[in-house]
Amino acid sequence: MNFHDLHYSGRPLLLPNAWDVPSALVFLADGYPAIGTTSFGVAATCGRPDGARATREANLALARALSALPCPVSVDVEDGYSDDPAEVAAYVAGLEAAGINIEDSTGAGTLVSPWVHAAKITAIKQRCPDLFVNARVDTYWLGRNATVGATLERATRYVEAGADGVFVPGATDPSVLRRLTARLPVPVNVLATPGRSLADLAALGVRRVSTGSLPYRAALHAALETANAVRDGRPTPPATPYADMQAELVRHAEDRRPRAAIADQAG
Template sequence: MSPGPARDKAERFRALHQERAPGDPLVLPGPWDAASARVLEAAGFPALATPSAAIAASLGYADGATPADEMFAAVARITRAVDVPVSADVEAGYGLGARELVERLLEAGAVGCNLEDSEGGVLKDPHEHAGYLAEVREAAAGRLFVNARVDTFVHGDGDVGRAVERAASYVAAGADCVYPILAPVDVLPLLRAGIPGPLNVLAGPDGDGPAPAVLGGLGATRITFGPALQRRAGDALREIAGGLPA
């Protein structure tokens, strides 16, 4: 994709995050292949966000074990299948330098990315990670929306102040949004008060936890579901399969 159209599509995606009213977060369901992406687009969602764990499962890998080439190829199949903007979860960046990561995301047709601040279950140095995010932002030149995942509640001690510090440093480095994954619902107002810019919150579909509107009222700018939709689809398939003659 040439720089102009890529930047235009990224700006379209970025605009969806701006001036969200409390209780009206941007809901970004996660496709794991072209077919699921088309279903979600047809349902009326204005943009999508791939979950790496769901794509891994669809390709036969454990979460975190998908080779980079296969992940980017899967993202490309999804972006080709739909007209809405698609952001891609690229885990910790697969060890790629910022410029190469940006090039591969753009080649795959993505308008944004998730980048984790842990690797192998260990939190990265926040200053080094902020530097990497700044390099990604510079290389993207406005063509990607960068969602910086904060793993304090997954691999750290769950300290809210530390999560806010890490998130604020990523925003200062140029991240468009931060994602304190698995943050307890009761700390969302504290995170919202301490973190400038959009806040991504993980939710469960179909009543698994607070509804998106409730999370929006607590400070969420956007809602994602991780691999929950793919797992729910797997449950439905198992139920259907259980009723078929073997």
């Protein structure tokens, strides 16, 4: 099943968000059919804040590293790292990915013009027609123009520009989600919401649920808990065995070898 089709299966697509190769591998090993990336996690591993256009090169490298995975990968490209639609499209064309998230806000926490964002989407779809473009609407995330009407106005413009899906992080109210999904003709994506199951979100019309930066932040918490457990003489939390993770990384490295190198070795 391709990435587009996964949004139309029996229940919402749960997309876990990785920040490096090992995190993607553990999601894949547990059976997730597709994997996303988190710009927060990628930026944080570089010691940079999210949304500051600091992940441009890191995302290219990560997308390249994940391209050997036997599943679709969607890359979070912040705002596309440029105000120029042609530059954004050229960057996206260089990613080895099945989809992208692209947001309509800046690192300074302001919403960009919906016409500018729509132009980026159009340029991307003209350059990469088969790419699943998930257009992120940050009205509720930033608490700016956080109304159903304003959100739908932006989202509709992005769909008309060619977006394959709409991501509305921060929207959690059931009545809001029901109205958004009823009015938009493409899959609506939300962040995982505490206390609301996939079945609950499906009943509201949601077709995709992302974990966002939560796994990365949970991993940091687990790392601190582990160190503290050793310090305090308490049992340490569960962890993937070293040998298992090393074996996964060896297999991944083998899968990424250039075809010519594999042929030479075989000969």
